[in-house]
Amino acid sequence: MVCDWITESLGWSKKQRWSDMTQLRETSSVGTKRDFIRIRGLSKYFGEGGQPGVQALADITCSIAEGSFVSVVGPSGCGKSTLMRIIAGLLDYSQGDVSVDGQPVHGTRRDIGVVFQSSILLPWRTILENVMLPAEVLGLDMRSSRKRALELLELVRLRGFEEKMPRQLSGGMQQRASIARALLHNPKVLLMDEPFGALDALTREQMNIELQRIWSESGKTVILITHSISEAIFLGDVVFVMTPRPGTLARTINVNLPRPRSLDLTGTPEFANASHEIRELFNHAGNLE
Amino acid sequence: MTNAQLKPTAAEGGVISRTPIAGTAGLQRIFKSSRFLSSVLLIALILFWEFGIRALKVPRFLVPPFSDVLKALWQGFSAAPLARDGFWFHSGITLVEVLLGFFIGSGVGLALGILISQVRVLEEVLRPYIVAFQSLPKVAIAPLIVMWLGYGISSKVAIVCLLTFFPVLITSITGFHAVDNDRIDLLRSLSATSWQIFTKAKFPSALPYVFAGLEMAAAFSVVGAIVGEFVGAQSGLGVLILQLDAQMDTGGSFAVFIILSLMGVGLSAGLRSVRRRVLDWMPEELSSRTINT
Numbered sequence: 001m002v003c004d005w006i007t008e009s010l011g012w013s014k015k016q017r018w019s020d021m022t023q024l025r026e027t028s029s030v031g032t033k034r035d036f037i038r039i040r041g042l043s044k045y046f047g048e049g050g051q052p053g054v055q056a057l058a059d060i061t062c063s064i065a066e067g068s069f070v071s072v073v074g075p076s077g078c079g080k081s082t083l084m085r086i087i088a089g090l091l092d093y094s095q096g097d098v099s100v101d102g103q104p105v106h107g108t109r110r111d112i113g114v115v116f117q118s119s120i121l122l123p124w125r126t127i128l129e130n131v132m133l134p135a136e137v138l139g140l141d142m143r144s145s146r147k148r149a150l151e152l153l154e155l156v157r158l159r160g161f162e163e164k165m166p167r168q169l170s171g172g173m174q175q176r177a178s179i180a181r182a183l184l185h186n187p188k189v190l191l192m193d194e195p196f197g198a199l200d201a202l203t204r205e206q207m208n209i210e211l212q213r214i215w216s217e218s219g220k221t222v223i224l225i226t227h228s229i230s231e232a233i234f235l236g237d238v239v240f241v242m243t244p245r246p247g248t249l250a251r252t253i254n255v256n257l258p259r260p261r262s263l264d265l266t267g268t269p270e271f272a273n274a275s276h277e278i279r280e281l282f283n284h285a286g287n288l289e
Numbered sequence: 290m291t292n293a294q295l296k297p298t299a300a301e302g303g304v305i306s307r308t309p310i311a312g313t314a315g316l317q318r319i320f321k322s323s324r325f326l327s328s329v330l331l332i333a334l335i336l337f338w339e340f341g342i343r344a345l346k347v348p349r350f351l352v353p354p355f356s357d358v359l360k361a362l363w364q365g366f367s368a369a370p371l372a373r374d375g376f377w378f379h380s381g382i383t384l385v386e387v388l389l390g391f392f393i394g395s396g397v398g399l400a401l402g403i404l405i406s407q408v409r410v411l412e413e414v415l416r417p418y419i420v421a422f423q424s425l426p427k428v429a430i431a432p433l434i435v436m437w438l439g440y441g442i443s444s445k446v447a448i449v450c451l452l453t454f455f456p457v458l459i460t461s462i463t464g465f466h467a468v469d470n471d472r473i474d475l476l477r478s479l480s481a482t483s484w485q486i487f488t489k490a491k492f493p494s495a496l497p498y499v500f501a502g503l504e505m506a507a508a509f510s511v512v513g514a515i516v517g518e519f520v521g522a523q524s525g526l527g528v529l530i531l532q533l534d535a536q537m538d539t540g541g542s543f544a545v546f547i548i549l550s551l552m553g554v555g556l557s558a559g560l561r562s563v564r565r566r567v568l569d570w571m572p573e574e575l576s577s578r579t580i581n582t
Binding site: 110 | 469471472474475476477478479480481485489490493568570571
């Protein structure tokens with residue numbers, strides 16, 4: 001009874017739920033679209049003078065479908081940021097293969113946008129000039145980029161702030177501006193490294209809803225690195241759960257909650273089950289924060 | 290209801306009673322402002338200087354009364370621009386030495402600072418020499434430089450260069466090392482070239498440090514020119530001070546001190562206005578805090 005009421009209020013029919021459950025069984029392939037990012041047997045050692053030292057990542061294999069939203073969740077030091085930096089081409093890797101859009105990753109690429117832990121807006125530039133930075137660096141047409149920058153500022157709800165300096169904006173607004181900047185050169189992939197970690201809980205929830213909207217409107221493939229279990233489930237089509245020492249991909253969880261998701265969803269049994277499953281994995285690895 | 294009725298009356302009463310209070314408060318603010326107080330102090334000091342010295346019967350060749358200093362200033366500046374006994378000529382010479390030395394010295398300091406901070410090997414090789422040279426009081430070399438370059442303007446420019454070079458070099462190296470790695474990562478993630486990383490992230494990030502060095506250099510530049518002229522020169526304010534002292538014209542010497550301090554104030558004011566324009570994104574207190582930490 002209660003379960004029926006929940007499914008109904010969430011707008012699911014029984015049929016839809018059945019199809020969700022069948023999808024749950026085919027965990028190996030993520031989504032139905034083609035794999036956009038492929039990682040095979042990836043390992044990373046941090047060592048000095050060419051000697052293998054600490055192993056940060058161990059034998060990670062996964063694939064990410066085009067247009068999907070993937071959350072990577074794990075406790076501090078599980079190598080999730082290292083994984084992101086490797087995909088972004090900011091860090092080289094020791095073993096394995098990483099490819100984006102069919103091409104092996106060697107160094108940075110022009111079709112990736114990165115959102116970092118802090119907004120890293122350059123304080124001597126206005127918000128618009130900050131959002132335009134990728135256009136300058138990549139040598140894009142300035143006039144059309146300016147138009148796109150204004151559209152993106154509209155998308156992240158910062159229209160009217162384009163001439164403001166970064167320090168005049170709140171932390172949440174700064175991070176939204178940095179999302180607009182990451183999207184300016186129309187990258188195929190958006191990599192986000194704990195983008196809301198520095199924000200307070202309320203702003204963070206709002207930013208999660210905003211990000212879901214930005215993602216659905218832009219249609220990018222998004223990889224979100226986070227240490228918040230609820231953020232990972234709330235936003236992700238798929239959640240990669242990582243455990244530390246060395247960083248391994250412990251499980252891939254498909255989240256089949258309907259979109260657009262609202263914050264009320266966090267109280268549903270489905271949500272609770274998924275977060276329980278992730279927490280169990282952390283407990284098992286002896287690492288609950 | 291009662292609140293709504295009360296509010297306008299309270300506001301009216303406020304306006305009526307506020308006007309006289311605001312007047313006295315405004316006056317109080319003027320009296321307490323630091324600018325007003327320092328002008329009062331200046332006038333008091335000048336009055337004490339003028340009349341205190343006469344009352345205490347201090348000899349004129351030790352400390353001249355203020356009126357003598359004004360007289361000397363008037364006489365010095367009413368001379369023809371190129372007259373060798375006037376202030377214009379000597380001030381001009383010293384100013385040229387200061388400005389030339391400052392621009393060359395700090396320019397080379399900045400350029401080398403950038404180079405050294407970007408090339409690790411260079412920094413490791415040069416660091417002991419920089420430290421050794423920095424701890425040497427540069428004015429000690431002044432006599433040698435005058436001997437090498439002669440009594441003309443070039444030896445003074447060289448001494449000013451030497452004095453302004455080091456503060457700018459050291460602060461530039463520090464500034465370019467202090468660049469936030471995140472900013473570099475951001476540009477790297479966009480496949481930026483090294484030159485783009487330098488112009489768009491490193492250089493603007495290091496500017497507050499560079500300006501701190503330039504301010505130090507500005508203060509040193511006047512010192513360098515005067516020391517150089519003391520050691521050996523044919524013209525300049527330093528030479529003038531030596532001549533006036535030899536003639537026991539203490540009033541004249543004091544007049545030159547005033548010119549020198551105005552020169553220093555002008556230099557640092559000019560620098561500050563450039564700084565305001567270039568670093569308008571960073572409030573002054575904030576940048577000095579950045580540098581101190």
